[in-house]
Amino acid sequence: METLKNIKIGETVRVEKVGGEGALRQHFLDMGLIPGAEVTLVKYAPMGDPMELRLHGYELTLRLADADEIEVCPVTDKKEEVREKKKKQKTEHPGLGEGGRFHAKGDGVPLEKGTVIRFALVGNQNCGKTTLFNRLTGSKQHVGNFPGVTVDRKDGSIIGHDDTLITDLPGIYSMSPYSSEEIVSRNFVLNEKPHAIINIVDVTNIERNLYLTMQLLEMNIPMVVALNMMDELTSNGGSIDINHMEKRLGVPVVPISAAKNKGIEELVEHAMHVAYYQERPLRYDFCDKTENGGAVHRCLHGISHLIEDHVEAIGMPLRFVTSKVIEDDPLVIEKLDLDQNEIETMEHIVSQMEKERGLDRSSAIADMRFRFIHRLCDDTVNKPAESKEHIRSRRIDKVLTGKYTAIPAFILIMGLVFFLTFNVIGAFLQDLFEMGVDKATELTDKALVHAHVNTVIHDLVIDGIFAGVGSVLSFLPVIVTLFFFLSMLEDSGYIARVAFFMDKLLRKVGLSGRSIVPLLIGFGCSVPAVMSTRTLPSERDRKMTILLTPFMSCTAKLPIYAFFVNAFFPKRGGFIMVGLYLLGIVTGILAAYLFKGTLFRGEAVPFVMELPNYRLPAAKNVAQLLWEKAKDFLQRAFTVILIATVVVWFLQSFDTHLNMVSDAGDSILAGIAGIFAPVMSPVGLGDWRILVALISGFMAKESVVSTLEILYSGSVGAAMTSLSAGCLLVFSLLYTPCVAAIAAVKRELGKKYALAVVVWQCGVAWVVTLIIRAVLIAIGVS
């Protein structure tokens, strides 16, 4: 029997059997890889693995090893043809979720007045959920954590409705326990019992999105379906019979475009109505008793009756529990506490269904849902053959994911990003900033002299605070610029492609392509890089990726590089900058090999990922992100760096008897650093001032430069040699990340890992600096 692994590019096949086991197999089924589905091979990644498949109107990546588990047979005529525009039959507007003539007095069970109405916002990844959430809540958001797991949680109240609380749940494809996001979303809906669900559906991938909708309907919670990206569908000649879809689903269906801010008001009105009056879905039973002899229908209803007392006892929705039980969901089965007789009876019923249906249980349930979805879409959706956005994405992908062009394009794009950041936009803005800081320092200095301020305090303000904090502030434009480009790349959909073609390469070091995202973000800042590992479904991959992010040189180190490159290597600035980044990456790769063979033996997580169409990121989202980043940087400058600056100034200005010193070598600071200096001498960093600066770098990397400026009284260039500058650059690249990053590691992996990262990174930095120092001496750097 042929498998998906062996098909040719452009070939369309029909899935016969889905192999594999456990949660991964269920995930394949939930993504639409079910028996009977038609799948087309679009391309292979440049390195031959993974493959990009097209099914149900969207692109999915799959590794060859996983594709080998799926048996297929050829098809001669594709199902995904353009359907002829159906003759429009007028469906009366059902008016679900509306007041007026659609709501009789006494209908529903209204909530008590004054209740804070709680909503859950649920949808697939890449469906525009974040954009919708931002539209609904504006800036009234709060970011937090789901307790006990490392999954994001965002809450906010709907604009104009202060008595509401909407929770943005992670993007998920089903309610199966494949990933922690799915478990969290499921538990949120079941345990926190929101008053209503807003299910956002991407109409350009409607079949796959409706799969989740059906599972949400089974939960029997008041719900509104928001059909997002309607503008894209209609501009490509498509349409949806909203009334008919609403009637078939039994919940209000509202067309919206979150990006263009259309339909949001109507959505809010419907959501408020169904939530307030607790109007539950009119149907959650989608099995057809005439289809395939009604095997699945009888199985579902039979088991429902068998377990309904147990389900009632645990307070969960019956239909949802029934389908999860048939799918062998261990989390649900455990909760039911069935006795042996019931378990055996259930097994008989399900086995009978499998025998009659000719499919295993999970495939049968997935198939039942997709059949309903296909019938619904056949009757209500007019899809264009191929949307403009998809055509555009295919054309762009010919270059950006082409066999010979993907990696050169990636290097070019990243090179362009860094060039624009450091040499053009960032550099220009940085000069402006520096002029501003210098002017502020000059004016303050004059004011202090005029006010006859004490010399010690004058010294603290000008040579301590202004010099220290000011030298760091000027890097804000560079950092914001880099973040701008990185978020544009991610939100546009390009980073998903990078994950696709980097998968094979990353597998060599024991990771999957998904890990590229946190590693790339690490070039911006280690804190979000560590946090973004939450999207990795495997704990092993997550830990390993977190341990590798410190090797990706973050933007906070830029002030250090820029400072020393300008002072010591002005003609080779670009070469040295690139060299430093590459050194970090190469050291990271070596560390990954070491981890792979020791701490993290085993294979990386399977790589099943959607490739969304390329999209222009919403300006508002990007602007909000950059503002938050700038705000955070300024906050750090005026907190951590201010503290470091003042502390360093104090320790280097006073001796142990609290007398001001004229020579910094007599200060408290010199004494402390002197204890550790012998450890750093072999790597050319035995000067106590350098050591102090590195210690302050633990607070915030940006403060290394400001501390050196203070300790060398502004003449670092004259006091250090090129060799020691080179060693400092390498050590700064690799030693412990800042306290914020370590705190993030501690939150994700615990105290032991956090401490281990500090010690490990310092050790690696020491060893590599030793080697580089020997190389520099050998080539004549002094």
Next chain:
Amino acid sequence: MNIADIVLIVLIAAALVFAVRATVKNAKSGSCCGNCAKCGGCSKK
């Protein structure tokens, strides 16, 4: 020491107290880098 010195000392002290409190709070909660889409942010509400 004149009034300007005293004002400056008070201001610097206040800034340091605020900075220390903010840093300790951020360090405990894993620090927020501002990227709400990717960062879990504060675990304390």
